[in-house]
Amino acid sequence: MFTTLTVLSDLAAADAMQPLAAPKTIPQVIDGITGWIMGIIALVATLFLVIAGLRYMAAGGDPAQVEQAKGNFKSALIGYALAVLAPVILQVLQKIVGG
Template sequence: MSDRRCDRARWPRRFLFGCQLLVLAFVLTASSAQAETVHTVALVASVDQVLTNIRNWIMGILAALATVFLSIAFVRRMTGAGDPGEIEKAKTAFRSACWGYLGALLTPLVIEVLKGFVGA
């Protein structure tokens, strides 16, 4: 019985020693990584091109969301069956679609104002 206690007491030390040997083996055999030096500053030529890309993305996202809201408004109106709550929700979705299309139409104006601030 005393032999088993001795083995149980040595087990954590043996496990720790084995882990240390494993880590040491990984450290000694690991090769150092060499990073390539890349000097890419920007993929666009000017700030004007960045603002144009931003404008196109914003207009696309707003128009897509507005189309989704318009579709939701249409479906709610058609399936509402005269329920005043559903018709009110359809009107709200239609207003949201109008705001989205208005935002998409006004985005070029906002970007032009930003260009004036930036000086592009």
């Protein structure tokens, strides 16, 4: 018990001694956001792709269901295109903001 308290107090003291992180610049913030945006968009596009595949398999020849599946495929392709273009869009935004 004594060693656990000693270790915890040492960790708390070491954590208190660390300096605060310096504020990030606009380009650093935009670079950090780029990865998140690409990941989220790719995740949603993959979800649409899976839904489209399931709808197409379950359509059973029903033209309305096949058209819904095709719409989901188109949405997935648009999502993947946005995920690929996200860095370009954010770079343009960075130039506009002036970072």
